Amino acid sequence: MFSISFGELCLVMLVALLVVGPDRWPETLRTIFKAVRTVRHAMDSTKATLNRQLALDALRAELNDVDIKLQEVVSSLSPALQHYLKQRHG
Numbered sequence: 286m287f288s289i290s291f292g293e294l295c296l297v298m299l300v301a302l303l304v305v306g307p308d309r310w311p312e313t314l315r316t317i318f319k320a321v322r323t324v325r326h327a328m329d330s331t332k333a334t335l336n337r338q339l340a341l342d343a344l345r346a347e348l349n350d351v352d353i354k355l356q357e358v359v360s361s362l363s364p365a366l367q368h369y370l371k372q373r374h375g
Contacts, residue, residue: 305313
């Protein structure tokens, strides 16, 4: 996701410690990590939803192809058999 080296991370943490101060540091870290967990959960949930939707779209396309082929088969049948199938299945 982000490409950050260990040295850069240490520098960011040092600056944050200086800005926030040692008294509020633990609370700030908890808040940051909670926000990161929330964002990761939202991303995972969105990714799962998109994957399910893509799978549904693929199934719909396949079902549409099967329906077209079935209509081609029915149209190639004799008129008497077509009439019988229409009566039977509406």
